[in-house]
Amino acid sequence: MKYLIKNGRVIDPANKIDDILDILIWDGKIEKIGKLLSDKAQLIDAKGMIVAPGLVDMHTHLREPGREDEETILTGTLAAIKGGFTSVACMPNTEPPLDNPAIIRSLKDLIKKNAKANVFIIGSITEGRAGKRATDLHKMKKAGAVAVSDDGSSVDDEAVMLSALEQSREEALLIIGHCEDRKLSASGVMNHGFTATKLGLKGISSESEYERVKRDIELAKRASARIHIAHVSTKESVDIMRRARGEGVKVTAETAPHYLTLTEECCAAYDTYTKMNPPLRSEEDVEELKRGLKDGTIDAIATDHAPHTDSEKDVEFDFAPFGIIGLETALSLCAMELVEKKILSWPELITKMSVNPANILGIERGSLKAGSVADVVIIDPDKEYTYTKDSIVSRSKNSPFINWVLKGKVAKVFVGGRLASDSG
Numbered sequence: 001m002k003y004l005i006k007n008g009r010v011i012d013p014a015n016k017i018d019d020i021l022d023i024l025i026w027d028g029k030i031e032k033i034g035k036l037l038s039d040k041a042q043l044i045d046a047k048g049m050i051v052a053p054g055l056v057d058m059h060t061h062l063r064e065p066g067r068e069d070e071e072t073i074l075t076g077t078l079a080a081i082k083g084g085f086t087s088v089a090c091m092p093n094t095e096p097p098l099d100n101p102a103i104i105r106s107l108k109d110l111i112k113k114n115a116k117a118n119v120f121i122i123g124s125i126t127e128g129r130a131g132k133r134a135t136d137l138h139k140m141k142k143a144g145a146v147a148v149s150d151d152g153s154s155v156d157d158e159a160v161m162l163s164a165l166e167q168s169r170e171e172a173l174l175i176i177g178h179c180e181d182r183k184l185s186a187s188g189v190m191n192h193g194f195t196a197t198k199l200g201l202k203g204i205s206s207e208s209e210y211e212r213v214k215r216d217i218e219l220a221k222r223a224s225a226r227i228h229i230a231h232v233s234t235k236e237s238v239d240i241m242r243r244a245r246g247e248g249v250k251v252t253a254e255t256a257p258h259y260l261t262l263t264e265e266c267c268a269a270y271d272t273y274t275k276m277n278p279p280l281r282s283e284e285d286v287e288e289l290k291r292g293l294k295d296g297t298i299d300a301i302a303t304d305h306a307p308h309t310d311s312e313k314d315v316e317f318d319f320a321p322f323g324i325i326g327l328e329t330a331l332s333l334c335a336m337e338l339v340e341k342k343i344l345s346w347p348e349l350i351t352k353m354s355v356n357p358a359n360i361l362g363i364e365r366g367s368l369k370a371g372s373v374a375d376v377v378i379i380d381p382d383k384e385y386t387y388t389k390d391s392i393v394s395r396s397k398n399s400p401f402i403n404w405v406l407k408g409k410v411a412k413v414f415v416g417g418r419l420a421s422d423s424g
């Protein structure tokens, strides 16, 4: 099918484009981009809309294999598309974990069969994600992993992390650090501080995150390797990364929409949909994360989409699993919290949600240049809607944003030139 998207505000930061232009899509690729194109293609009127490269989520839990009751490759990629993401990178804390080439290859087969969006695989840093022995990164990369992470846990053993980082440099395979010192976070369930004390809940200190950020950056420096820090939530972490970048350390970072929109106060009703790891922090942390996004210390916004069933979440706060879904709300939340409030411009937001994550992972996405794969999102920036539980496409419904009125809605999504979603 041939499509001609007309009159949209084309935002293609990778090619420094922000202009009213037309885009011709043909044979899965961007055929042409320019002014006043005409062609016998199916016309799509994008007047008043933003046309951008499909979003890339570098931190998604698809739960397959092992927890198909929470999410599958099919349902997770349908949720991704609904939220404007044409590519996701899936985390390895599945059951069993993605810690060897054979399981990565078999997951690739499943993706080929069931995925509706592009799925890139993140393997684990250590065998069984147990933190004891690094996996063979050469073989992991050959099997198709685009990065490695023990997400859900940090690699506590310094020697193991250092050897993984050395391998990572040799293989040019990125390590993504889940930065948490369990000795410090212990059995906490929400941010450490006055609110936790008031609620009678055990706290997770900021130190448990930023001390590990500091250590991982130090190890990366020693190994002359790159490191990417996942889901940054504290102001101290931002400060540490800012200084490290100033010294030339190759550190990149992401935060998630919920760390920009919610604070620890949201835990006051003991709603388990506000329980995540790292936890929701204080207002000052939120402000510093926004500064970090603005000044480039934080390169990317990723969802940390973490599906859990109602029966898992429908327990006391202390016992509920950590995490919320995020693919279907990320773009609207960021548009409202960052663009509307003039912290980022639209081109800057598209950079954080498409261009940078693609570049960090080294995948050929995030560009609308002629000849690129036609992964395109069309956004209606002014459209308001209520995010209802019934509307959720993900198999799990664990979102604290249910019944929020959101603004900035995905209208159409093309994946590889195919119209994958069309809601106006």
Ligand SMILES: [Zn+2]
Binding pocket: 151, 152, 153, 178, 230, 231, 277
């Ligand atoms: Zn994590």
